[in-house]
Amino acid sequence: MKETFKTVAVFQYSAEALIVKGRLESEGIEVFTTDMHTIDTDPLVSNAIGGVKLKVRTEDEEQALQIIQSIHEYSMNDEGNPIHCPECNGEKIILASTIDSFKGLLFFLFGFILFLLPMYQKMKYRCQDCKKEFNIDE
Structure with a gap:
């Protein structure tokens, strides 16, 4: 068979x-x-x-x-519940890297030129609906 x-x-x-x-x-x-x-x-x-x-x-x-x-596409907290945006209360939240300072930009460019992995990188949650970036403890 x-x-x-x-x-x-x-x-x-x-x-x-x-x-x-x-x-x-x-x-x-x-x-x-x-x-x-x-x-x-x-x-x-x-x-x-x-x-x-x-x-x-x-x-x-x-x-x-x-x-x-x-399987959930968007970020969840430790208890398995969706993370809510503090701005619009949306549930379409992703964890994304961000370069929000001159120091971060310098480290990114240094790593890019020397073909290294990023050495300095901040991670923030970003709402897919309103585009607000935030930390989980806000």
């Missing part, structure tokens, strides 16, 4: 795919990836070959899709 597989998600990078793969496997669903090693070798070909594909058995497709849809 030939088993068939369905693609339930596609990701540009393998790190994203591995996170979702781990979540599906923790729910007892066997997950297979395709094109992951090719993209790890040369990330620039990701768009050309269609990204890293997560595949599951056909009978697990519906359950896998439900689990993937339950």
